[in-house]
Amino acid sequence: MSSITTSPFWSTGIEQLKAYVPGEQPQTDGWIKLNTNEMPYPPSLRALQAIRDGVNEKLRLYPDPSGTALRGAIANQYGLSPAQVFLGNGSDEVLGHAFLGLLKHDKPILYPDISYSFYPVWCGLYGIAYQQVPLNARFEVDVADYKVPNGGIIIPNPNAPTGIALSLAQLRELLEANRGSVVVIDEAYVDFGAESAVKLIPEFDNLLVVHTLSKSRALAGLRVGYAMGHPALIEGLNRVKDSFNSYPMDRLALAGAQAAIEDTAYFQQLTQSVIASRDWLTAELAKLGFETLPSSANFVFSHHPQFAASWLLEQLRARRILVRYFAKPRIDGHLRITVGTQAECEALVLALQQIVTVAGQKQEVSV
C-alpha cells in the first residue's frame, strides 16, 4: 500500500475512497491456500486446450467486443437468449457496472450488513446512497427486512462470508415485494449447493443474476464473470461498458470461458467434490469444538468458543496455512475457511487439532 494519502492532482473524492482489500495472494509456493475461495482442483482440460488453441498470430487482433460466442454458450447453458447475457472482466467488473448503471437512484440501496465487502466500496466510488440491513441472530438474511422503499437491492446467495443461502421461495418473495427496484443476486457461490435465481428471470424484469468463473469453474486466474437478466437490464450494463472499455474480455478469456461453460460434466464433478469435502470438514471441525454456520458455498464460516479467531489465523499461518479473518463487529470471532482438496482439508484439521490441543493443555497448566 502506498504511503501517499493526498495530491492536488486527484479528482475530488479520491482522497476519501476506501478500497477493497482482497485476500493475500502469496507469490511463493508451499502454502495451503484456503483464504480466497478458489477452486482447489485444476480448470477443465477442455478450457485449457481452448486457451492453448488461441495462443497464436490472431492475438494481434482485437477480440470480439461483444463476446458473441461466449454469450451464446452461457445463454444456451441457462435457457436464455444472448440478449439476456452480459460479460465482464471478472464478476467484480460486472458488479461495478451494475452499481453505476442500475443501482444509482435517489433512494438508498439495501444490502446485508455482513456481506461482500466490495459493495460499500462501489457505493463510495460512484456516490451511491446505501443502507445496510442487519442479518438476524442466526446470521441469516430475513427477506421481511427488505420490504421497505429502496433504490435497489443486492444480496449474495449464498451470502459471504456466512455461506448461508436463501431458498428459491424466499428469493421470489423478495422479488415480488420489490417489483419497482433492481434486485441483484450475486451468485458467486451458488454452484456449491444453493438454488439459482436464474429460473426466475422470465418472471421478473427487475432481477439481475451475477455469476463468476473464479469459483466453481476453477478459473480465477482468467477473470471472467457474467450477468443474466431482462434485456433492458443488460442494455443498461452495455451502455456503461461501451462508455468505459469496448473490449473488456481478451481473446483467451473468451475462448477458455466458453469451453469451461460447456464442460458440464467436469463442472459437476468439481462442485460435488467440494461439497463432499465441505461436509467432512464441517463434521471434523465440530469434533474440535468449532461452531460452523450451515454453508452452501465452497467455504465454511467457523467460530471456536475458546479461541480468538485472529489467534487461530496466526497459528495456522505459522504452519503455512492461509485462512481469512474479518476484523468487523459480529464476525470477528469467526474464520472463513475455503474448502480445499480433501488432502488440504485433512492437513487443516490436523493443524487445528495440534493448535487446539496444545492450547488446551496450556490452559490446564495455567489453571
Place this chain on the structure above:
Amino acid sequence: MSSITTSPFWSTGIEQLKAYVPGEQPQTDGWIKLNTNEMPYPPSLRALQAIRDGVNEKLRLYPDPSGTALRGAIANQYGLSPAQVFLGNGSDEVLGHAFLGLLKHDKPILYPDISYSFYPVWCGLYGIAYQQVPLNARFEVDVADYKVPNGGIIIPNPNAPTGIALSLAQLRELLEANRGSVVVIDEAYVDFGAESAVKLIPEFDNLLVVHTLSKSRALAGLRVGYAMGHPALIEGLNRVKDSFNSYPMDRLALAGAQAAIEDTAYFQQLTQSVIASRDWLTAELAKLGFETLPSSANFVFSHHPQFAASWLLEQLRARRILVRYFAKPRIDGHLRITVGTQAECEALVLALQQIVTVAGQKQEVSV
C-alpha cells in the same frame, strides 16, 4: 446495437450516455483489415511462449492483483521505478480510470476537437466538464491554445486520427504552462516515429504517459495498457482501480505482456517495418492524387480532392478491404488507413488505382 432506449431500472444519466463505437471486427476471414490500427505482424514469439507456459493448473488461482513482475519489467524498460507504473485491462481502462481519478475538477478539461473519440464518452460517463480545442488549419495541435485555465489536459501524441506528432520541446512547453493541472499524453502510437514524453517524467509531477500493447506490441487481443508518471498520480489511479476491480489483469495477460515488453529486438523490427511501409504507402497514395497528413503513427489520414471518402470506403469494402471513416465536420473527407504488411499495402494501392481510374474514366465520359 440494442433497440432498447430507456428503462425505469437504469440509473439517472444512463439514458443519455453516448457510447464509443469501435471499428468493425469482422468475425469471418478473408478481409484485409486496415480499420482498427492493429499491428499486421504476429506478436513476439517470446510473448506467445510465455502465455503458453501459463496455460496450466494455476489458472484456478487469482492473479497477482498488483502485477508486480510486469510493472517491474515496464519500469526497467523506461528507467522508472515500479511505483511510477500503473497497469490496466487495455489502455482504454487506464484512460477511463485517469478520467475518473485525475481529470474531474471544477474547471473543464481540454483536448483537441479532432482526437480520440472516446474522450467525450468518458466525460459523459463520469460527469466531467470539457472544452474541445480546435486543431489549426494544418490539423496540428497548437500548444499555445492550451495556455488557459483548465482542470486537466489530454492529448494523443501522435494525435489520432491525424497521425501528426508534437515534438518533445512542444510537450515540455505544454507541461511548463500547466504545472497545476494533470497533463495526460496518450501515446498509443508513439512507437511509430514520435518522441515519448516518458523522459520528461522526472521533471514534471503533473505528467501521465499512457501506453498500450495493442499497437506496437501486436497484442490487441490480450488487452494490456499501462500508465507512467509520478507516484502520486499512480496512487490516484490505484485508488480508483482498487475501488472498482482488484484483479483487472489475468495471469496470461500479465505473463504475455512482460515477455513482449522484454523482447526489444522484435519490437524494433516490427515498428521499423511498419514505418517503412507507411512511407511507401504515403508516396503511392500521392501518385493517385491523395493528400496525406504527415504521420508518425501506424496509420495514414488521407484525403482525395475528387472522391468522397465515404464512397471510397464502400468501394474498398466491396473488395474486402476495411478502412475507417469518421462522419464528423472537418474530417469527413478523409480516410484513416492502418498500415498493413507490405503486401496488404500493395493490395490497397492496387484497389485504389482501379477505383480511382474507373471513376476517372466515368467522369471523362460524363463530361
